[in-house]
Amino acid sequence: MDALKQKILNEGQVLPGNVLKVDHFLNHQIDPELMYQIGQAFAGFFAGRNINRILTIEASGIPPALMTGLAMKLPVVFAKKTEAANLDTDFLAASVYSFTRQREYTIRVSRKYLQPGDRVLVIDDFLANGQALLGLADIISQAGADFVGAGIVIEKAFQQGGELARERGIEVHSLAKIQDMTDGKVHFCDDHL
């Protein structure tokens, strides 16, 4: 998606430790119109697949997931990272290790919002080590639902997440796939931009 890639090239900051800082439009401040285009792009790619529910993880997965839900006219469910006081007692849970925070946390989805036979599209902002995506795959499997595919805004192809997910048969579609950032600049996997 060219508008996204251009924004990453123009405004993304590469920090030590292979960190790509895009918090001015993706995960702290959000550009709603770019996010709307991102939702349209995912809706176009995953059209005609009988998807009936979109799943993401709070918090920064919510904007692209919500816009995809708007474009596809589908409900969006977000997995919770903290034990919500009002969450149903009947929930699905998976353990996720965060490399960024170096700790394990639990993600939870109420069983009401992920039913057997559901055809689920996962949307997330980043795919790096893939732990969150595999945690969601675990929850979808526990629910007896079908994991149709994953739409990722930015994939760091030099980290293991994409490979891990594809090895498990998950169809991953990334709008911006980064090959490397070794010289402090972002290089995408496809040539253009």
Added chain:
Amino acid sequence: MDALKQKILNEGQVLPGNVLKVDHFLNHQIDPELMYQIGQAFAGFFAGRNINRILTIEASGIPPALMTGLAMKLPVVFAKKTEAANLDTDFLAASVYSFTRQREYTIRVSRKYLQPGDRVLVIDDFLANGQALLGLADIISQAGADFVGAGIVIEKAFQQGGELARERGIEVHSLAKIQDMTDGKVHFCDDHL
């Protein structure tokens, strides 16, 4: 907003302890089209006020804030509840007491995304005890920005938040204002519905 009130009446669940469970369209599963209408409603109400930034708190404030941002063509900033590894060191912070969780937590906004002179619209899903809203007011004040108003999806008018905020001069506009839920049913402050 009638579509919202009707949805609360039809599908909201009143639980013991004055809890209104609306997690099937507002804060766990989200109805993107209703959320889009909510964004339009806030944009209409706060039009012509020279607002240049929208502020909310993760996670369930994000959907209505994002849709308001889309309608108003403005950037949306969400305050973080956890210490993000990649957050700038130069951030604004406020302490917020959660009655639901019975603990204090810190909300943070990078100083980059809230500038002196900014005219800020706060959007949030719920207004009950008002602690989150006052925390955001504190952050806006620290930034030297102007707090133009607050758009709330559901206000529990029988709790103190609305009064506390209005006493401090904050203009609060709530799309659904609940007078009481004493008999297990939702009664709105205005007569219709």
